[in-house]
Amino acid sequence: MSIHPFNWGVIAPGRIARNFAEALAVIPQATLYAVASSNLQRAQDFVDEFDGQLALDDYQQLANDPKVDAIYIANPHRFHFDSIKMCLEAGKPVLCEKPLTVNAAQTKELVALAKANNVFLMEALWTRFQPAWQQVKSWLEQQKIGEIKLISSSFGFNIPRDEDDRLLNRELAGGSLLDMGVYNVSMSQFVTQSKPNKIVADGLVGSTGVDERSSVVMNYGHCASQFTCNFLANTENSFTIFGSNGHIRVPSMFWVGTQACLSVHGEPDIVEDFPFRASGFEYQIEEVMSCVAAGKLQSEVMSWQKSIETMQIMDEIRSQIGVRYPFLGE
Template sequence: MTTPFRWGLIGPGRIAHRFAQGLQHQGCGVLQAVASRNVQRASEFAEQYQAPRYYDNYAELLADDEIDGIYIATPHNFHFDTAKACLEAGKPVLCEKPLTVSAAQTETLIELAQRNNTFLMEALWTRMLPVYQQVRKWLNAELIGDVRLVQSNFGFCIDRDPNDRLLNPDLAGGVLLDMGVYNLSMSDWVFGRGPENAQATGLVGNTGVDELMAVNLDFGDQQYGQFVCNFVSKTENHLTIYGSKGHIKVEQMFWDTTQASVVVGEQQVDHFDQPFAASGFEYQTMEAERCIRQGLLESPQIPHQTTLRTMKVMDQLRQQLGLID
């Protein structure tokens, strides 16, 4: 019998609950330990999800020989240093999106992972969802003909707390890094490559972060992408792929959905609706576990170069709005 994969978790915040709930799926490993600089938070999280131990610092977790991989769920601005420490300790890493806050940081982590022969993966869980596996089958079957355009929205009105990480530039706040990364990455997923050109307009709020961004993407070969991400308005958060014969609509919330349909001409010809096995995070977790057990350094589903090219585009878009030099 195969020994369950043992996860260490750094940053027991909101999103970490989805990860821990995903581990309840029988195809996943177990939560072995939790680390947080807030010992009460670490203790409570460990108790809630039956983790045998918890730590009030990351060094002890990294020194734990009974940890097979580490999931990082800290705010964006801490991803680089935390992932770097894990890789230097030889611990495989599954790190929440965005992997870092700049392409330069991403390149450094990729080089470190390769040099230390240690697995590294951005936890962009949407790419692993069953609904997108079905969408890929529809695309491969050319049901909608030649794909020409991908459009998506990701928008909500958020609480106007300037100290919240979403609006705080010191915590790598801003809508593109937090939400727009899904729009951009899934457009890349559809075409299987990054855009040749990307142009952004948008709103930079009084705290100095992007609160709305409207983006046009040119993928070449007469293929395009458009998306809007924002903190100021609730939008219809679909993703639609338009082709020469019809379209595929991934229902809202497109990054966290179980439903999609394909329309040819004016007629719906297929529909997909499959509940998650657990929280939805289990699919990326199982992929990471599979890769680590096989000794891979990256997942073929989210390879290093895909993460890097998405980060390079986000650098460009943020630069166009004057957010970075």
């Protein structure tokens, strides 16, 4: 690690970026350096609140600033591709909110660019780095529940219907799959360490043309993962891995996992709590800083290949459900 603090830049200081800034505060080497928003006042307010140094109204200026060590991108996913591309072309390491892009072709293009430009790139799938999920991984590696047979998860809330909302906006790549289901998909990959060989999906496509519900079975051969994501009802929102000899559960809300529960047939249940040090984003941020310091271009935990696979799975699900994003020429 260099002696100077690790200077973070933030693109789009909205609600999610607050979690990022709160996490930075508990990482000694990390500094909130610069914040860029299309609205300068919003950038300045964020800088003031989270003790940053520089407010900008130009993303490119942020990417070009030689003092910036890495950039966190938090704009709507429709715009991730352009923002990431700009940062990578400026040689800046990138942590970008999930989903990394809106389809697999975009992700592949960015991965090729990161490779060509020798720049770090990672999808901000923070759940994978949380201590509770590391405990899940450890239990799986120890085969505590035997062979994995089934994964069951959900992510759903009855969200007041507002057709102007980003979530229902097809031009902004809305829909429950890309916004919520990305967690069900990515954490299924995390657990299985593989990709499905078959997918079947059903969905409810509402009047705005996006999936307000997606119900999916992913067949991994040795096991299957079944999930529903939706805007229509508050579902259970836990993530359970059923094995031949018991099950592991991360209770609601699984993507904010601070508890891991192990239930082995014939043994007392084990419940382990892992409270976050801050917002929970701190673990992925530390991963980025550690990878960049080590000269790595990607994280082994949230690798490029896994991001590509996530997007391929979501492409396939969207195709089966019939959700097309016209701005992609679909």
